[in-house]
Amino acid sequence: MNFADALRRVEPAAEIIALGTVRGLDTTLIPARGYPLELIPPVPLSRKLNRALLQTPVRLRDSVRAAGAVLDHARAEIVVGFGGYVAMPAYLAARRRGLPVVVHEANAKPGVANRVAANMTTHVFTATRNVRLAHAAAIGIPLRRAISGLDRTVLRDTARRRFGLRPDGPVLLVTGGSQGAEAINGAVSGAAATLRANGVQVLHISGQGRAVEVPDGDPPYVVVPYVSEMQYAYAAADFAICRSGAMTCAELAAVGLPAAYVPLPMRGGEQRLNAVPVVNAGGALLVDDADLDPAWIETILIPVLTDSQCIAMMSARTLARTPDAGDVLTRHVLTLIAERRASAP
Structure with missing residues (x-):
């Protein structure tokens, strides 16, 4: 549309x-x-x-x-x-x-x-x-104009207030698309305690009909089933973990949001191919669905999330402003x- x-x-x-x-x-x-x-x-x-x-x-x-x-x-x-x-x-x-x-x-x-x-x-x-x-x-x-014209820095404070997140500290956006992704939901929620211990806030879009339960705590771990205006989710975040559908890859590149891509395991490996260019450019990580678990979040992802210079470098390498x-x-x-x-x- x-x-x-x-x-x-x-x-x-x-x-x-x-x-x-x-x-x-x-x-x-x-x-x-x-x-x-x-x-x-x-x-x-x-x-x-x-x-x-x-x-x-x-x-x-x-x-x-x-x-x-x-x-x-x-x-x-x-x-x-x-x-x-x-x-x-x-x-x-x-x-x-x-x-x-x-x-x-x-x-x-x-x-x-x-x-x-x-x-x-x-x-x-x-x-x-x-x-x-x-x-x-x-x-x-x-892309929607709200995405292609998004300035994440300008909208950041408003976006974080919208979801009940702190204005400071890294925010991880978690999404498996409108339907959600069980592998992503389970891996990230399973690492909730370690994410909090490292000062990482989470905005977790679970997908409609998919339950993700994380105890209340600090910093915030916010779970919502669906977000209709994704520009706010992108603006609130510093990093994303998500599938690598073509639209998702295009939107994250347009707004300069680095990500850990978890391609949907399917015939032909279409989603993996979508992610390869930005991964090769240094703007994203790639992890197989079968390898994604709380241990991967703790040992691979959290060191990236807590390194602001690394995130800034990855963001610069993913940003793609095109006509x-x-x-x-x-x-x-x-x-x-x-x-x-x-x-x-």
């Missing part, structure tokens, strides 16, 4: 419809941002030879029809896709109708939908130059629409 926000800033009258599925948080997050949501059947691609894989062609056909119906009803002029379950049906439906297709790949390792779509269109954009995708141009990842990718993508999309209208009979 960050791209949609950027488009609306330039063209307030633009009609934007989001395609989604009942999976994940589409039905919660998209309407909350003020955009109409149309649901189509998801088409997950099974990695095994089983009944689900054999049913894929039929499911894809039905999903393409559903996506096409949305495009026809909306009189769509262009499709902008970011990969995932809804992208492939939308790309195919658009192609059948002769609509321009714009592809953006946020991850270091492209997914199947975007790999296929990159051979359908020349309008392909990626987060970094290292992404191997046909016709790709690197522009970064569209707003949302604006770049918006200009390209509006140009394509203008060209299409000009060539219409």
